[in-house]
Amino acid sequence: MSLRTKLSLFLSAFLLLMVILAVGTFYISGKLSKELIVLQSVGGMEYILNFLRVISGLIAFTAIMSVFLIIVTRRAISEPFKELLKATERISEGDLSYRIRMDRKDEFGIIAKRFDDMVGKLEVLYENELLREKHALEAKKRMDILFDSVQGGIITLGKDYRIISVNKYVENLMNKTALEMTGKNSMEVFHEDGGICPHCVAKATFETGEVNTTAQKGNLKDITYYAELSAYPIKDETGEVVECVVFVQDITERMLYHEEILSLYKEVTQTKEYLEGIIENSADAIITSDLNGIITSWNIGAEKIYGFAGLEAMGRFLPFVPAFLLDVEKEYIEKIKKGEVLKDIETLRQRKDGTIIEVSLTLSPIKDVGGEVIGISGISRDISEKKRVEKELVRRNQELSRLFFISSAMRGTLELDRLLRMVLTAVTMSDGLGFNRAILFLVDENKGVLKGAMGVGPASHEEAWQIWERLSLEKKTLPDIMRDIETGPLRKDSFLDRLSLGIEISLSDETILTKAVKEKRPFNIQDVREEPLPDAVLIQQLGTQAYAVVPLISRDKVIGILWVDNLFNRKPIGEEDMRFLAAFSNHVATAIESARLFEQVSLTEQELENIFESISDMVYFNTRDYVVKSINKAVSKRLGKPPEEIIGKKCYEVFHGRNEPWPECPHHKTVETKKAFVEEVEDTNLGGTFITSSSPIFDSTGEFIGTVHVVRDITELKNLKEKLLIRERMAALGEVAARVAHEIRNPLVSVGGFAKRLEKKLGGNLKEYAGIIAREVERLEGILNEILSFVKETRLAKEMVNPGRLIDGVISLIKSDLDARRIVLVRESGEPHEVYIDPNRVKEAMLNILTNAVQAVGTNGTIFVKTYIKDNDAVIEIKDTGRGISEEDLPLIFDPFFTTKGAGTGLGLAITHRIIEEHKGRIEVESRPDMGSIFRVFIPLK
Structure with missing residues (x-):
């Protein structure tokens, strides 16, 4: 029953009671008026009392019913209001869990149910607001931490x-x-x-x-x-x-490092200019080629030696190599590819006019910063004249080579690949720029193309999630990221990496990439289908539908393009992304340019250093204050000192052993005159004769700053020339002696013959005189035979001979003389061996040495004879305890006609020396006055 129905019934009952009360009162009043008349006559007081009782009962009934109706009405109305009031008080106290839960079917029940529903929704909203407030506080806390950290x-x-x-x-x-x-x-x-x-x-x-x-x-x-x-x-x-x-x-460290790199680059460039000047003025041919033998550089020295101009030689396969040596040259190239250095190769070369010349060749590998061989450096010298002298004198002088030297003071290493990998990884990091894929294109100005250098990104959706999880920057240090880059999914041989390396776009093509290069501005392609200049290669090979490109600009020059897209998460690339990418690209361009500059400098340094270290002559730089600034290995080797003990010292102290500049030094003359000098210098401190070239060095302003020296040791060459001159004079002298001997010999034979006949027929003093004449004639004939033996050409009759047995035979010839002089001969033999010699000629040489030893000992001495093998030589050693040879005479003992004895021609040791040289051998002599002498004869085993 609804509340409205209950109120209606209550009012109806109340009205009915009022009507009953009114009717009863009216009826009683009428009855009372009639009764009063009767009562007045009858006098019935009893009746009146009964009437009053009825009236009182009616009134009491009415009052009781009214009270009942009021109580019922109050329960029906006031109790629901109390429940509502209680609920509002609990809710105002914050208890949103309280519910009325009234099981009534009237309006109060509906109100209570709706109230409970409203409070329930309010409770949900309140809890959501509390959760939202909690999240907001946590977010603020995280932002505060991020803000401060x-x-x-x-x-x-x-x-x-x-x-x-x-x-x-x-x-x-x-x-x-x-x-x-x-x-x-x-x-x-x-x-x-x-x-x-x-x-x-x-x-x-x-x-x-x-x-x-x-x-x-x-x-x-x-x-x-x-x-x-x-x-x-x-x-x-x-x-x-x-x-x-x-x-x-x-960015202090980065700016200071960048300034340092520029300063170092300027210094390297200046040094490079110095060395390029040396190369261009070098008399040697300095040539570089790739690993296929294609010429890449050609200096003036090469043009002079081979006759080819630079343009004629560049780009060709070794045009100076004769056809019959091509296979050998290819073998050299294969060795260089393995990192070998081929020094002092004597070979043949062909000039442009077809002339074959002899050269000394040094080949060195040219390596990049990673140590990989990328080219070949060759230094060759025309040694035709030198070989002519060498053939006459058996030895040759080593070739002279000019010097290239480069010094790089850059500290640390800038690896371009590692740098590019980190850049692209940062672009694709979920916590970085957040793009799905990235490719870096570099401009190749020589070919006029944009060439893919590196790519980073997944090949599928599954790989994408793995990469984003693995390479997240959160809580990772730089070494961790580098380890991920080297060993993780973004390795150098990834799908996108291999794909990007095969992309090459001509700068003359009309594409978005080339347009970005030409206009130096970024492009954001939202839909490739609506783009009039699509990059067909990217669309076909990468399957991209939207992408962005940003030029990498360094010093107002585009050096590359950074390409990105979001193929897998389909996230649009917005303006904020482009601004962020553009700002990031500025740093990338600077870093790449620095790395490429460093790599270029390192490559140039390596190439020049290889050339520099392959030169055998002494090359060094001096300042105008006579301080040694730089040297090559040849200087250190010649002086027998490490570089640190030479560099920084005064040149006249190091090279000349003086306390002040040497007036005869070419460096001193260059400092005084600022002109180049090339002179032959006798330097007792270095111990030899040198061709010294001193050239002034000027800076970019023309100020004199020092000198560069190239020093060639020509001591041996000079000695060889002197010996050749002596030999030519001796040949002329021998020819004269031979003619004189032939003219004298016939009359002398006649005189000797007649003297012997007279000696037989005469007697007394005349017989003695004739004997003296005959003996003197024999002595003169012996001298003539010795002279003729020295000057005549002898053909060797070689055979395999045991040198021990040969020397034993020689000893037997002088045995009687040894016994007569009471000289003890000690014989020692090593392992048996044989040599290919003319036994008669060598026996003559050994007899001369042993005879000299007997004469030097005189009497009561000892001679030691020993045969043995040393290295590749058979050695015959003859040692005596005689008077020895003075220090002044020792260099002259093999000169013809030199003798310290009163008798003899002085040709014995000269003939001995000649015989041993004819057998490609040599003689070593050790001797001191009154200490005896040692002669060692070395004859090659083969």
């Missing part, structure tokens, strides 16, 4: 340039608390104390609404400070910039 400064500025907030980095940078800076004008805080200007970059952002980046230089605590400031706008709902967030990044 970021590696860089963050400053928030209002439109009036007052500081709204700063992070811990800025507090440490300015040595002020955030409270001291907040609310103050940016110019007041940073201009006075910091030297940086966040409001300057913020001003442009307030005016344009765009992200702005600038680099600034300041001075903090008397220390130069470089910072990169980037301003990002914060806009209201109308799009107006109301605040600006300025990020401050410390």
